[in-house]
Amino acid sequence: MTSKEISVAPREIHDLIQRASRVKGCEASVAERIASKITFCEINYGGGINSWLQLVADDENCLTETFKSVQVLDSIPSKDSLDFSWNPSIPFAFIAQSLNALQSYGFTWECNPEAPTGDVQIECVCLNKLDSEKIASNNKMNKAFSEGLQVDKDDWENLVGISSRFLLSEKILDDADSAVYE
């Protein structure tokens, strides 16, 4: 780990992205799915958190629209060969988990451009059905759970700052007579 990195647990990525997505206007179910996608990508490909930050930096309100545009990959394609395209392009982080899930149903995929990390913008994905199912390895996931994950410290602090706005002021709650202990 370098001084520019910080060790985090997978659940922390999930929790912060979920909260930050709520802050950026997403409904709870949508925020939950986005958090799942970003966490998966950060662990398996890297660049997940950065892609989320870039997206909201470009357009405060585009999360839900981006999410809707990639939902098509959450269904099993009815054809053996299929292309999907996005204009404007979308971050790989939003489709990595779905593509890996489709692998377990026997589909291989290719991206244009090729997608080494989550923050790469994707314009097109080609799916092809094979005879055999491919089960993705869980090695990276297991390592992240046992050892944590190194992420960019600036990105993390940026995300912590945004997600903190999900929390409600204690004073407002007290003034609204929300029940407390004592």
Place this chain on the structure above:
Amino acid sequence: MGLLDLLYDPDISLRSPEKVMDPATLGSARLTRLSFSRSMIRRAALKNWKLKRTLIDLDESGRGQIIYRIDAEGHIFHFVAFTNTIDESLHTDRVIADAWEITAALIEGELDQESLDFLTMEVPKQEEGRLDSRVLVLTRGNRSVRFYEYLVDQLASGSQPEPSLVGDAGYIMRSTAFYGNGKFGMRSFLGYESNHPLFAPYRAQFLAAWLFRETSYDSVEYCAQIRNPEKAVSFDKEWNHFFGLGNSTGLGLVPWAMKHPEEVNAWVGVRELALANVRKLHDSPERRRLLEKWIDQAHKHFSSFSGEDRWPWKGPDSLSEAILDIHHAFSSMTDEDRPFDALYLWAENQGPEVNELVVSLLLELDETPDEVIDEFLRVDTSVASDPSMTVEDLKKKFTENYSWLEQLDLESSAADHYWWVYSDHAEEPRRADRSILDPEHRDVPIDIALRLNHLKKDLDAADKTTKVGIFLQDFPNHGIAINRLMKDSGPYGEPRENVCDLNHLPLNLQRFQLAMYGMDNFKAQSTDWLRVTLFQGAPRIAELNADTSDDWVWPQQPKREQEKVLHD
């Protein structure tokens, strides 16, 4: 067979989810032999864990450091506690405290200087600190304002405590949080490999809690020794086991229960399978003796305390009477081929608290191996959704698993009275009145009953052949509810209530979870929080060996010195 296979096996007579997951039943739960505090100590004894204090460095006020080393099945752990004193005005049971008299962490590995420096820097900061995967549990708490100094003074003067002054609460220190599972950078629970000694859920937290309790004993005895080396004594045999660890619990348990249906199903499921095992047992002198021993132990425990009922639960006086009733009922069942089933059936008509007390007693007869229980408790929460499902499949699942929602009056104005939120002070969970505060995207989505009710309406209006993935494209807001439907968490995954309802009582879900942990002595402080104790009666770490028995729970309050003489 897996847990779900057993829970759906028609040949096993299990209690119905309607009864078991009813809030009143959940809110009457008691500790059992399956509770995490007991299973942890059984494992420690069976597997020959070696625990020892390697450092105690305190001043006469108890400020300093205590370290324990644990050698467990080839793994080395350390529990490192930092102790302090703070002004009494800073004591609070709420998670929002900024200062504590004890902060501690359980870590895996050898404790070198770098690790100790790291812990010294980060652990006292608690939520403001930053940890890493070496750290398994982070905890904190305070001394009992009433008892700590008194106990030190008593031991320092060569005396044992006066039961009437300290016996009612049963603890020296009180914890307010046990963080784990990836919080603040700690190791994730899924990061424990399958042969890890802390592989079972909450085992790491309960090892930490046991050592927190040990810290409280060591702190008092050590301070007494410093204050009066000539006269100071240690706790005698009875007091040495009597004190547990206090704990106060707030609303955080409610979101946990609503977000973890697989875990809730497993916790309840193992208990219900064990109960089913016991109910079908035939009579035998050995089994009868064992149950009578436990009835006697429970009676001695509750009758050694005194206390009236404290809303909404029975106090020691009532429980003591109830156990006498249980004893009489069981004694009369001499001709029953299956007396344990007969006792259970009798208990069903005695109200939920007596019913669940009998369940707790009966479970002492269960002999399910701990390895099986541990495996059942380790649930898979990563089950992928099935995109081939249709709206019709979802509606069928709704009918099969969620028809109970119709009884909750989810269309009434009271149904969404509350929404749940985390405050910006230590992320304390709170609930807010919707008519006063608008959630504005800050609601914690545990409104499961309401979400499922909304989903049902949209499913009813949709084409039944529509694939779930397509349906979700039109209704992305139903993702949480659809996941709930698609994942079969098991028959006991859902508390049968709406936690946003005006009349929702958080204490029920809180008590259920605390009982599963192994906590007892439930004292509700309001509708939203309660105090409990755990590890009362448990062995001290130096006493642990392969012969350590599992019947340490429900200790009697120690007698006064004069009474002991009379009894002797």
